[in-house]
Ligand code: SF4
């Protein structure tokens with residue numbers, strides 16, 4: 001091999017031809033500082049911190065400049081050090097100090113270098129347009145401000161891991177690293193391997209610890225974890241940084257792993273054994289019955305638990321399966337199923353902190369990995385693992401998922417078999433738009449996991465039509481109507497959907513007229529409801545009425561404060577009617593001379609529906625909120641209602657959610673009836689306050705039920 005002879009800092013050395021000045025110096029014990037260069041990466045020479053004097057007109061970047069015969073290199077002369085310091089000052093001018101890495105571990109390479117060079121107050125002006133942060137990934141926090149555009153992450157992702165996710169975007173002052181086509185990191189094809197993060201010299205890419213929970217179980221050595229196929233390709237350093245975020249648990253047969261209704265923040269991956277998943281809360285709804293009394297004043301309402309055989313409600317959905325946070329749905333009649341090695345459960349709880357949807361017990365001795373969000377994120381993004389989960393879903397869960405939607409309950413197996421390989425399984429991050437109002441309608445979607453917000457554009461802003469959880473569907477209105485999306489559907493949290501292409505949807509409708517009929521009926525009801533809402537909203541002034549959320553209500557209990565003497569007869573009547581527990585609090589928001597009492601408003605934007613782990617709280621097409629039989633009593637809806645209008649009702653050891661029942665068993669609400677001063681009214685707000693708000697006559701007339709009773 002031919003060699004090259006040169007001198008570095010006065011020392012005569014010889015190195016193989018093609019060696020860079022930086023490597024030649026390093027091999028001979030001479031240290032040259034670097035930022036964009038790392039030993040395991042191809043040098044790109046972008047930061048220029050490694051400049052040396054080679055006797056030419058301009059200094060050379062030693063990480064890319066090859067040695068030449070007879071070259072005389074100066075690595076630390078005063079002018080070289082001065083040039084390097086100026087470069088560091090310029091980088092520091094745009095760098096938040098301390099950055100996240102410096103703050104956490106004190107080893108931001110730029111800040112360490114700046115301290116060594118005595119750079120404290122940079123002389124250069126900071127950039128005026130901030131580049132911002134990106135918190136969309138569950139495992140890696142991106143602070144574009146701290147990025148020095150050294151390209152180490154780009155080479156880590158593209159050259160080392162071959163994931164090809166990161167590149168550069170923008171020019172000049174707007175230049176920044178970008179993921180795919182400049183998407184938020186969490187929405188990109190990033191597989192959360194962590195290579196970019198361990199490559200980054202600053203706090204621009206840092207590890208995100210989502211929850212500081214101490215998991216019980218065996219802490220795992222990163223080397224051991226990396227042997228599991230599902231962790232293939234993950235950076236060992238990344239796992240080191242997340243030690244304790246995944247543990248191994250050995251659970252004897254019969255022991256409970258998690259309980260329905262409990263809040264949690266972990267998911268489980270079964271390594272060995274079989275578990276049984278079930279719902280233990282009695283399946284039944286809260287039925288209100290007139291319990292009699294001496295007079296109208298003392299008549300009571302009793303809440304009992306009724307099953308469908310004993311008491312059928314017209315508004316029941318007719319579901320045969322209960323959606324849960326696992327790759328199976330539970331049959332309504334006998335809500336029990338089994339999961340085995342290779343299955344993952346608790347994804348929704350872990351990703352979005354929803355309560356557990358079912359109780360899971362070890363049927364045989366089992367070994368599970370229990371993990372926090374950032375580790376689950378790695379698993380979910382592992383392409384092989386994802387493909388395996390999706391394969392299992394197509395085989396085991398797609399059929400029950402489709403059948404769990406009442407309009408598809410009778411779909412023959414051969415057509416589901418046809419759909420099995422044709423549907424597309426898609427994921428969306430929080431805030432991502434799945435379909436946009438006005439776009440061409442080309443597919444139909446079933447929600448597999450998470451919650452989807454459906455909203456419509458109006459002159460005053462977007463109006464939320466509803467939230468859809470697992471087992472719900474969207475996209476049929478555009479396909480059945482004019483081929484254009486009628487609303488925008490956005491992922492509220494981490495959402496998985498099953499996408500059925502438009503041509504398969506139309507084939508399904510032509511083969512099964514009953515499905516067409518049912519879908520058309522639902523679409524008509526939804527369209528009518530949307531029209532009513534549009535008519536009601538377009539003329540309402542955006543003021544207090546909106547600020548207080550009254551626009552969201554379709555039924556309000558209001559007390560006229562000019563008539564109300566604060567005698568509390570309404571509260572007493574409510575308590576008398578409901579086994580001594582009032583469902584009405586005589587406090588709340590004020591609008592004009594009215595007090596809006598605490599009682600279910602049947603909101604247009606029913607936040608109570610978001611997050612129900614078993615999808616048992618829903619809205620009928622008439623907009624009323626209904627709680628289905630399989631409520632597990634976790635209380636999330638009670639907490640989510642911004643107005644405190646839902647309650648948990650105890651039936652022995654178990655609980656069920658219930659709202660103000662409007663005293664349906666009586667002719668009118670007990671509170672309204674009991675008020676001796678005619679101050680209490682149950683009203684439809686737009687009709688009742690229409691005159692005051694200047695709402696058009698026809699709108700008031702067009703509004704649905706519920707004028708003052
Ligand atoms: S985590 Fe891995 S895949 Fe994602 S951007 Fe970083 S290096 Fe690329």
Ligand code: SF4
Nearest residue numbers: 147148150151153200
């Ligand atoms: S994010 Fe880090 S590694 Fe990537 S270009 Fe910026 S500073 Fe370099």
Ligand code: SF4
Nearest residue numbers: 612631632634635637
């Ligand atoms: S309806 Fe409410 S209490 Fe019942 S399971 Fe759903 S969120 Fe929990």
Ligand code: FES
Nearest residue numbers: 036045047048063
């Ligand atoms: S380390 Fe050589 S140019 Fe950055």
